[in-house]
Every structure is written in structure tokens, then in C-alpha cells.
Amino acid sequence: MKNTFLIILIFCAGNLLAQESLNDYLRVAAENNPALKAKYDSYLATLQRVDQSKSLPDPTLSFGYFISPVETRVGAQQFKLSVSQMFPWMGTLKTQESLAAAQAKVQFEAFLEAKNQLFLEVKNAWLALYALEEEIKLSRANLGILKSYEPVTKTKYESDLVSLADLVRVQISIDDAQTKLKILEMKRAPLISNLNTLLNRPIDSEITIGALSQITTERQLLLDSALAQHPSVLEAQSRISVAETQIELSDLKRKPNIGVGLDYAFVSKRTDMSVPDNGKDILMPMVSVSLPIFGKKNRALKKEAILNKESAESNLIATQNNIKNSWEQTAFAVQKAQMETTLFEKEIAQTNLLLNVLLSEYSNDSRNFEDLLATQLQLLQLQLAALSAEVSFYQAHFNKEYLTGNNLQDFISHENQ
Numbered sequence: 001m002k003n004t005f006l007i008i009l010i011f012c013a014g015n016l017l018a019q020e021s022l023n024d025y026l027r028v029a030a031e032n033n034p035a036l037k038a039k040y041d042s043y044l045a046t047l048q049r050v051d052q053s054k055s056l057p058d059p060t061l062s063f064g065y066f067i068s069p070v071e072t073r074v075g076a077q078q079f080k081l082s083v084s085q086m087f088p089w090m091g092t093l094k095t096q097e098s099l100a101a102a103q104a105k106v107q108f109e110a111f112l113e114a115k116n117q118l119f120l121e122v123k124n125a126w127l128a129l130y131a132l133e134e135e136i137k138l139s140r141a142n143l144g145i146l147k148s149y150e151p152v153t154k155t156k157y158e159s160d161l162v163s164l165a166d167l168v169r170v171q172i173s174i175d176d177a178q179t180k181l182k183i184l185e186m187k188r189a190p191l192i193s194n195l196n197t198l199l200n201r202p203i204d205s206e207i208t209i210g211a212l213s214q215i216t217t218e219r220q221l222l223l224d225s226a227l228a229q230h231p232s233v234l235e236a237q238s239r240i241s242v243a244e245t246q247i248e249l250s251d252l253k254r255k256p257n258i259g260v261g262l263d264y265a266f267v268s269k270r271t272d273m274s275v276p277d278n279g280k281d282i283l284m285p286m287v288s289v290s291l292p293i294f295g296k297k298n299r300a301l302k303k304e305a306i307l308n309k310e311s312a313e314s315n316l317i318a319t320q321n322n323i324k325n326s327w328e329q330t331a332f333a334v335q336k337a338q339m340e341t342t343l344f345e346k347e348i349a350q351t352n353l354l355l356n357v358l359l360s361e362y363s364n365d366s367r368n369f370e371d372l373l374a375t376q377l378q379l380l381q382l383q384l385a386a387l388s389a390e391v392s393f394y395q396a397h398f399n400k401e402y403l404t405g406n407n408l409q410d411f412i413s414h415e416n417q
Helices: 003-009 017-032 034-053 092-158 164-186 188-199 223-227 229-250 295-365 369-404 406-416
Strands: 060-072 075-087 259-265 282-289
Touching: 017 034, 017 092, 017 188, 034 092, 075 229, 075 282, 092 164, 092 188, 092 229, 092 369, 164 188, 164 369, 223 229, 223 295, 229 295, 295 369
Parallel strands: none
Antiparallel strands: 060 075, 075 259, 259 282
């Protein structure tokens, strides 16, 4: 039942293979992550208090035996049975049930916040692996180009068309590129371990990384939605509801509880004389009332609830302020990444053009080899910068999804696009 609920809550599917792969990892994380499971179990445990709180107190049954029988007109009392039931003041049980339900809602919102945090961590861990794989591809392509320069330069050197310096430069560049590529490949293991840890799988389990799906719209990720739907906001609002119910309950605690009961006393028959109702047992209904006379305790209970409400209200304001600030930072990150991507794409196109010119010149008259290598390095740096801007854009978008608490709805809307 719990797994079914989790799957319904977070299962999502995309229309591209890479997005489906990421969604699969989100599903696995939601089902297997132990920290998230702990949050959900805590919610289920709190939910059990609802049935507990709306139940009457257990009835009391007592038995008394008269060591020295008490003589009455109709005989001696031998033992006594008593049963009683206390009833809280009208509305108390309903209020207790409302309080338990509100407390369970707090735990549920905490679970949703943990789920959103986990989703953000999984997305960023997946994105880090994507960035690494793309950087490896770029580095391999750069290494291949540098290696293609070496035989050309070596032939020119053997023909006394260039100096030994050109051959040494290209060999140095190749060695540098090979070392950096090996270091990049070594980074796979810790990144894979990090993602698998979030998925609660063996750290060396295989991870599939595909292309990123293109985000063409903001998918209705709005600040108003973040301020209204973020689980931290909903949790703070639920805490306010808890405090308000506690205030109401503290007022009810000042009312008396009413009890009803029944006493039954067994009376033995008299043998010394004959009297009417000889040996008749005693049956006595009873009514009791509790006396809530300790006003200081009740006043302290209400004051505690009032302070809890003020604390929750302040926390709600602080949470919304933090969301507004994070939203502004994220909006800036999105705009910055978009502008940088446009710039780098233009510079990459121009650098490719320049590289072709320099390569042509070098092939024809052996000039500007240093410029050729420098331009090749510049092209790699621009490609890596463009990759970094792309990753920053997706990180910002994922953060917006987290702020709006909109993971499920967002994927569904994307699937329908």
C-alpha cells in the first residue's frame, strides 16, 4: 500500500529517452531512498494518532472485598464491583481528532519537502554526470584534432618546412589533453557513486546518461505557485493550524469531565432474623465530575499554544521571504545562462571559422602554428563554457521546479507538449 502511494505520488514519464531515464531514477529514488522512507513512515505513525485521539478514555472496572463485612439491614456486604466511564466535555474529542489530523498533515508536508529535496539532488547528480560525459566527448574530439596535427607537422619538419618547436608544441598539447582526459574519466566513479547512493543501490551500479530534453517554455513555473505550493510553506501553514487547534483544546481542558458509573455490592442473607428484601444486593448508579481547579497549568498550556502559533506565523513569513529571494537568484541564473549560451554559440562559430583559416594557412605556407594551437585551445574552452552555461540553465530550471513543488505536474505537462 505504501509503495503504491509513493508510485502514484511521484511516478512521471517524459517523451524523450533521456527524460524517461531521469524519471526512472526519480521513481527508484522515491521507492528506495531510506531517508525518504523514514519521513513517510513518520507520517504514517502520526496518522495513527487520529483514531487514538477520538476515542473515549478506557472505562474503569474495580473490585473490592470486605475483609470485615459491613452489616446492613438486609445482610452483610461481602464484595463490591464498580464500573465507570469518563466523558470529556462536549467537543473535546472532535478537537483532539482535528489536532491529530493537523499534526499528521505537518508530517506529510515534511515528507513532500524531503521528496522534493531528494528529487533535486537526483536531478543535479544526474546533471553532473551528463556534464562530465559531454566534457569527455569534447576533450576526446579535441585530442583527436591535436593528434591529426602531429603527422602533418612531423612531415613538414622532416621536409625542413617548420622548426622542431612546432612538433614539440603539438606533442606537448597532446600529452596535456591526454592527461586531462584521463582525469575526467576518473571522475566518473565518485559521481556514479553519489547518484547510486541517492537511489539506495550498489555504488557501482550502471547509470545511463542520454541527451537533455529541450525546455522551450517555463511550463507555468511562477513565483505565486512557489509561495502557495512549496511544501515548506504548506508545512508552516499546517503548524499554524496545529497551534490554533491547541488553543481551542486548551480552552476545553478548562471544562470538567463528566463520568457515569455503576456500583454493585453483593449482600449475604441474614440468618438471625427474617427481614424484607433479606440478602438483596445493592445496585447504585453514580455520576462524577472532574474539577479543573489548577488554573495555572491550563493558562500555561494556552500560553504555549499561542506562542507556538506566533512562532509558526513568523516561520511562514521567513519561509516565503527565502523563497522570494531564491526565486530572484534563480531567475537571474536562467537569464545569465541564456545570454551566455547565445554568446558562446556565436563565438564558437567564429572560432571555427578562424580555425579553418589558420589551418589552411598552415597547410599552405607553414605559418602561424602557435596561433593554430592557441585557437584550438580557445575553441575547446568556449565549448566547455557553453556546456557550463547549459548545465547552469538546467540547474536553475530544476531549482524552479523545486521551489514550486511542481515536479509531478511539470512532468505531466511536459509529456503533453
